Structures are given as structure tokens and as C-alpha cells.
Amino acid sequence: MKLYYLEKIKPFMKKPHFGFLIVGVLLVILRLLVNVLPPDIYGAIVTTAYYYLAGLGFALLLGYGGLASLGTGAFVGIGAFTLHFVFRYLAMPLTLAIIAGIILAILVSIAFGFVSLRISGMYLAIVTMGLSQIVIEVIRNIPQYASGTTGGFLSGPMARPLEFLGMRLNSNSAVLFTAVFVVIGMMIVHNLIHSSTGRALLSIKNSDTAAQTMGINLLKYRLFAFVISGVYGTLAGILSMLFVRNGNVSQIGITFALNILAAVVIGGTKSVWGIMLGTFVIFGLDLAVFQRFNLGNYSLIINGALIILVVMFYPGGLIQLFGDVKRFMIKQISKVKAHIYGTE
Amino acid sequence: MNFATDILSIIISALISFSFLSLATFGIVLIFKTSSTTNFAQGMLGILGAYTTSYLIDKQGVVDVTGLPSVTITSPTQLILPILAGILVSFITGFLINNVIFKHAKFTNAATKQIITMGLVIVITGLIPLIFGQTVTRVSFPFSQQTIMFQGIAVPVHQLITLILSTIILLTIFILLKYTKWGLGVRSVASNERVAGMMGINTSVINSMSWAIAGALGALSAITYTAAIGSMSVVTMTSIQINAFYASILGGFSSFGGPLGGAFLLSAGQAIFPKLLVTWNLAAWSNTLLYVSIILAVLIKPAGLFGKKIVKKV
């Protein structure tokens, strides 16, 4: 028994993937606590979890691709509304609806990717903002959704309840889905970052001419970054629809994309944990604390101020701040020790 | 309705939207050219001024019973002072933004500056209800409630005044840019900030003034626009700002006038597309199609319709 532990488990615990697994386990535990926690805190954690997924995809695009795309909202919308449309109106099973959403996401992100080749840097943010507006307009104009801005409800008088692999899903079991997707999502992004693909993306970001000399095909990698980010966003949308059971087009517009940007920038664009921290600060605190005490406006001000301060003084994000604080504390402690105990 | 009247009404409505759009667009262009920042907070700067104006107008008279503002405009002076105050507020805010934030930011490449402006959007969105109260909409006041008839088309006097006002302002700015020392300074900083600084131009003053002026333009745009549509909320200027960005990339950032051309094309499109699509009952898609066409145009000419491409030396 001990041998097994030393041989297999201990080395695994040293890897960062272990931390990701712990996150998943925590989320599953959360599911079990659904009756204990107040509903808005429960909701805040779950929402933060799938927004984190969208943030991960976006961070890959921004931090490693160097592409500032404001289209995240569009993909969340595609995920949520495709799921609803295919499941409810086309009466297809759930898995098919999810796959349809992902395929649509891939197609749209490839379109975004091709657009990004012609347009660079700052213009890209504007154009992706526009593209995401177009997607929102399209959703809004589809006849089934044309009743204003609200999307459909998955609860209420429904044709069929949600079923997956024969199990009936209620809103709370969406957490399990979220847990699985979040863990897998974290692992994939982490693996990509520490692989040749991640390095290739970084080299394109730094200098696309040098990257081409080294044999890196710009189109291929740009498209890849966009597709990953689009799929992640769509998954977040799907999860949100599974959990919240309704969707509102206005929730996923520019403000949402800006909030995701804020979360990623504040937390630290390059680190998987940093993004989690950022998402928690932006979305989690907002939902769990500020909305509760009706301080919505304060949360906006703090979020915006945080973005500005972090970008001005700590471009590495709060994660970098934590690292610096940790080092500072260690230094201070050793100083104090020297003061009390002297040197040999 | 004959063909000529149709064309005329299209042109007039295009001019009307252009009057609001041009001011906002120019503010964006000014900041972009001088400090290489895409200012996402342009609209918010403007609405800040508009709120100030509206607040000051309303303060002039409050109904005792309901506590709600109720003012009747009897003389122009009631309007002018609050308007100027609103413009001043945005002017100062723009100035502060540059001097307090951008000057002290440690790592300012274009992307970080962009992100800072996004942060500003969020901050101001939260700040406005705190300063001006929780009321979601505030009715702003137009220059005049009258309309005049021109060749059988109703033109509100307010829009007419706005159009004349913005034309005058833009022409003045263009003349200043071309023929004054300040204008030369702005154009040099726009071309290459570092070298301009080395040539003795006070780049920080130029930058501060550009932000301040952009703020003022935004305020004017917001004030006139909210007056025209008769309501105001925190997100009113968002659509104008998005359109201003579109206009800028359509026209191309490489000149000061290109984005204005883009703004006119966009306004024209906003007038034409619905008229065309209404025959197929697709009027709701006119916005979408307009945006799609702009993006297609930008894909074909990435530097903008009136822009020039800059090649980087490796």
C-alpha cells in the first residue's frame, strides 16, 4: 500500500494537475451542500465557476495569442441559445444540442480568426466588439427569440425535462457538469501553455515575422487560439443555460466581455490560478457580496478601479502581487529572526 | 412620396445622425492619434457631462409636492449655462484622466492603455448613479421643441441647431489643426510622439489638451443626443460610441478627416438600409446588415477606406 502511494500518488500530487482535481472535488462537494448554503452564495460560486471557464479561453487568446478580442459574450450567447434552440425547438436530445453548440462555436471562431488576420491590435478589439454585436443581433432577430430580449426558459411548462444518459438533471446537478468541464478545461489550458503550441503562440505574439522564420504557420495558430477560446466560451454558455435555465441577450453584451477582460487582467493573464482569482474578484464578490447588500454600483467602481490600478502598477496581475507579497513576508520574517537571535 | 423626397429625407436623416456622431468620432480620433489609445470611455465621458447638464437644469426648479424636477424652459440662458457646465465637467475629467492615470502608468503599451479605458468605462458606469441619484432616466432638454418644414419633410429645429453647431466646431478644429502652432504640435505628436518631444514640443500638454477636448466634444455630443431622443441613461451613449468606432475603422485612422468620412457613410447607411429592407419585411436586420457591410469593407481595406497602410521594417 505504501509502495503504491510513493510510486504513483506522491509524484502526481506534486503536479499542478492535482490542484485542478481538488478544485473539481470541491465543486462536487458544493453540490452536496446545496441545501445548506444560502441560494445566492451557491449560485455565485457556480456562476463564477463557469465564467472562469470563459475567462480561461479568453486568457489563452489574450495572454498567449496577444489578440484582444471582445467576442467572449457572443460565444456564451451561442452556447446558451443554441442549446435552448436545439433542445427545445428542434426537440433533439441534450448531448446533440451540446455538440451542435460546439460545432457552431468552432465555425464562428474560425470566422473571427480569419478576420483577425487582416486586422491587427487595437482595431481587432473594435471589430470583435462589432462581430459580437452582430451575433447578438442575429440571436435577437430569430423568430423564436423575437419576443424582445429574453431567451427561452428551460423550466416551466416544457416539452421534455433535461435528461443526460438517462439521468434526469435538475438545475443543481449542473454543478457536476461544471466541475467536470472546469477541471478538464484547466488541465487542457495548462498543458497547452507548457507545450510547443503555447510557445508558438507566444512567439507569434512577440514577433510574427520571427515566428514565421521558425516555421510557425500564423493562420493555423491564430485559428487555433480563436477556436479554443470560442469553445470555452460556448461551454460556459451551455453551463449557464443548464444552471440558470433562462438566458437574456442583454447579459452577454459588451459589458460581459469587459468584465471577463477585467477578471483576466486583474488576476494575471498568464496563470491558470491567477485567472481563477480574477474571476472570483470580479464576478464572485459581485454576486455573493455586493448584490446581496445592494451595493451593485460600488462593485462596478471597485472593479473598474482595480483594472486601472493593476494595469498601471502590476501588469502581472494580482497573482504577481501575491508572489511579491509572499517574498516580502519571507524577507521580513528572516530579518526579524536575525534581529532576535542574531547570527552565529 | 416621390423619389426626390425619399432621397432628401434620407440625406436629412443621415445628416442628423451625422451631427451627433461626428463629434463623438472626432473625440475618439483625436485621442487615438495623439496617445495611441482606443478610448472606450469616450461615450462615458460624454454622458457624464450630459448628466451634469441635466442635473443643473433640473435644479432650477423642483415641484414641492412630488420632489420631482419640473422646469419649463423660458429663456435660452437657462440652458446655456448648464450646457457649458456639463462640457466643462467632461473637459476637466478628460484632463484628469490623462494627467493622473496615463502619465503615471508604468508599462503603457497600446493594449494596456486600451484596458485602462475599459476600466474607466466600468468606474464611471458605477459612479454616475452614486453622484446623480438612482433615477435611471433623466429627461434632458432640447434647444427648441419646434420643427420646421423643408421641402415637405419635418426637420426638428433642435437637430438643425446641433448640425450647425457641430459643423462650426469641427471646421474650427480643422482650421486650428492646419494653421496654428497648436495644431502643428498635435499633428507632430500624432505622427511620432517621441521625436516630437525631442523637437521641443510639450507632449504632455498636447496630450492633456487632447483628452480634455475629446471630453468636451463627447459631452456636447451626449448633451445634444440625449436632448434629441428625450431620455438619458448610463448606457445611452454606448450605441453612439460603437458607431463612432465603426466609423473610425471604416474611414481609417491614418488621417483626421477619414473617420469623419466614415461617420457620414455610416449615418447614410443607417438611413438607407431600413428604407431598402422594409420592402422585404426585414427592417429589423438593417443594423446587422450595416455592421456586416462595414466589417466586409474593413476586411477588404484593412487600413480603412481613406487610410494608408504602414509597413514595418524588420
Place this chain on the structure above:
Amino acid sequence: MEQNKKITPIMTYKHGLNVKKHRKTTLLINYYQGLTDELEADIKNGYQHSKDLIEGIYEESVKPYQQQLQGITKNDATRDLKSKTYDKKQYWARRKYRQTLIRKQDDQIDQKLLEYDQTHQLERDNFIQKLTLKYPHKDLTNTEIDRLNQKIASCEEKKEKQIQRVTEKYEDRLKKLESFKLKNTKRIQEKELLNERLSKEIDHYNQQVLIDDQALLKTYLNDLDVMQSAKVLPKSAEKIQAKIDRIETTLRTIENTNIHLSIHNLKMFFGGIKAVNDLTFDVKKGEIFGLIGPNGAGKTTVFNCITQFYKATSGDMIFRNKEGNIVDLNERKTHDIINEGIARSFQNVELIWELTVLDNLLVAAHSLLITNYFEHMVHSKRMQREEAVLRTKGMQILMDLGISEYAYRSPYGLPYGILKKIELARTLMTNPTLIILDEPAAGLNDAETEDLAKVIKSINHKYGITIFLVEHDMGLVMSICDTVCAISFGKKIGIGTPKEIQQNTEVRAAYLGDDSDE
């Protein structure tokens, strides 16, 4: 044979695919060949590691029993532990006391410490006495000794069983490895056969192109004659002439196996600016070729045309790639150039500051990867092995250049000379046959430039890599280049050995200045 069959676009497309597949297969073969050794090493190390772990566990569990057998009973151990803890506490208390004295700048430190030590020695003796009373030493009874020996024996049994199990697994794995080796060899053979077939097809295609070219040449020359006698418009005659030139250059390069890169009538116009105007020269295999000229003469533009950053306005660039085939560089995309065997460095250092130096080298080996992004997403074994191999290679190159100490840090902040060396290391990662260096000595002082010259020369000698460089530092150029070509305003004004160039009057007037004592 299919003589006189014209090359169709489909054939060209297929040929392109063949070449790509051939290269990929070569990389795969290399990977498979190294695979079995690695797997074997893996298994052996794993076995050794497991055995070590088992030994460790055994030692740990047996130690207390053995200690007791040696006479150190539980009481003794506890006593020992408690006195050690006490001493440790005392040590830190004493240090604290000493530090307080030092801070108060007491001048009788030594004396006070002596007193302190004396008091505490008495206290300690007291404490040890009490301990000995509380935990007395008791000899083991025979039953206890037997019991301990039993326990030790059972631990040994367990260990033997575990070792047996692990050895069984190991032998099993070795057996599987043997059968895997057979499969692997078969796989390698298959791939090699595939490669042979592909090579044949590639050669066949190249031959066909050659035959076609020769036939076309005759036709074109004929046409040209006809046109000239009929006094047709110069435009069409120019086109024909361009085609003739291309074929002639290609044929000449094929024939003369010494030529590595042949540039013929290269023109690059940016609107009205003639950056490169009718440039012609040959770079021979294995030589160091230098391009000199005043600023703005068009040197970097030449490089950018060769590496396909710019599409040349006109002119031919024929290259003998690393497989020995002749290719027209104009037909290649920018990111394909490296696959033909050309690597380049940049005038401005274009390293990735966010990665370590070694990681920067790994990026350079991108064209050597056999894994795709799916494998990267899951960190497959193949990807990990590939990365390990590339890291070793990168480290080796860094050591050869003498900069291996910087391998694990970011290039940010390193001296300029080191950065240039890293750029050079980057070009070596893919084993190119031609390296293009854009002003490698820019910004270096004399000592660094000399060092650079040595390094370039050694690369050229050791690996036989042709070096094509652009430089302003005449000392460097004249000392290491075999051939020097001078250009001015996009035109060639002289080509020859360094000595000949130095004596060329036109070159001296345009560039060197009439006083040349290099």
C-alpha cells in the same frame, strides 16, 4: 517512360505533398529509432526506482526494531528525543540572550555568557537526571527479543514478496518491450520503404521538371528569336526573357553542384523606390559570403526577399535545399523556408522575453515537431519525449556557444553580445544548410566581435554550414568571408575575395573610403 509529359498543376501539388510527407516521415523514423533505447532506459530506471523505494520502506519499518535489539529501548529513545528537544530550546534561548546583550552593547558579554552557561549546565544536569529516573533503561527479556526478531523477519518476507512482484513486472515489461522492438523495427522498415518510394517520386518529378524546362528553353529561345525579328512589343519579349532566365539559372545551378544559392536579376521595387535593382550573384556551398554596402543599399531587403517576407518584383532565387534538390524560393511560403534548410537571424533581436533562453531555442525547433496540438493538450508521452530530446539538443548548442549558464533565465536584461549569441543558437536548432545573419556584429564591441568571428568560423568548419551575412564591420567581413559582394543603391558594384574587393575602386569610392588598411 512518360517522356514529353507536361507538368500539370495537380502533379505539382502532389509533389508538394510528397515532399512534406517525406520530411515528416524522416522525422518519425528518427523518433522511432531513438524510441526503443529510451523505453528500455525508462523500464530499467523504473525498476531500479521501485526497488529503491521498497528498500527504503523496509529500512524504515525495520529501523525501530533493530534499534531496540541493539539495546536502545523505547525508553532510551524517548529520553534521547526529549533531551535533544531540550537542548535545542536551550540553544535558541542562549542565542536570544546573547543577541540581547549585543544589542545593549554590554561590555561584559563574555563574562555574562559564562555565568549563563554555568547556571544552565546545572539545570541541564538536573533535567537529565529526572529523565533518567522517569525513563529508566530496561534490558529486553527473551520473549521481547524473539518478538522483535519475528517482526523483522516478517518485514523481510514482505520485502521479498514486493521485490518479487516488481521483478516479475519488470521482466514482463522487458518481454513486451522485445515484441514492441520487433513491431518498431517493422514500423521503421515500413516508413523507410515509404520514404524510398516518396524519394523516387520526388526524383521522378524533378527529372520531369528538368526535361520540361530544357524543352521549354528551346521553345522560348525560338520564340524570342521570332519576336526579335518581327520586332514585337518589348513587354512580351521581356516576359519570355524572364522565363528563359529562370530556366537557365535553374539548369546552371543543377549542373554546378558547388552552388548553394543562385540569385539572378533580383529586383524589389516599393512603388518608385528601387530597393534592389538587378542583383546577381552565387553563394557557393560551405563558404562564408558577405554582403556589404552603405545604409539603404538594400541589403536587408535582399534577405527579406530570399526568406519570402517580400515577394520580389522580379528575378530568380534558386536554392539547393537540404535534400539536394533544386527549388525556386519564389514558390515557397514564408513559414516553409525553414524546411528547405534556411535559417536566419534578425538585425533587431527578436527573442521572446516571456520565455527562458532554452524555451526560446525550443520554439526554433518548431519545424522538427512530430506532435500536433491534440497531443499538446493532453501532454502525451510522445510529446514529453520529444520535448526532452529537443531540450538536450538545445542545451548542447548553448554549451557549444559557451552560454549555457543562461539557459534557464529570461533573456531580458542580458548583455547585447549574449543576446546575439542566443539568436545564433536559435538558427542552429534545425540543422540548417544555409544560415543568413543580418548584421550579427551590430552593437558589439571589438572583443565581442572577435569572439563572434571565431564562433561563425567554427560553425562553418564544424558543420559545413554555408553562412550568408550582411555586415558593416569591415574587420569582421574581411577576416572571415570567403567571398564579398558589394552593393550600392540596390546594384552590385563588385564581387570577389576580400582582397579583390578592397582594391576595387568603385567599392572604395562608394563605401570603404579611399583609405583601406584592413
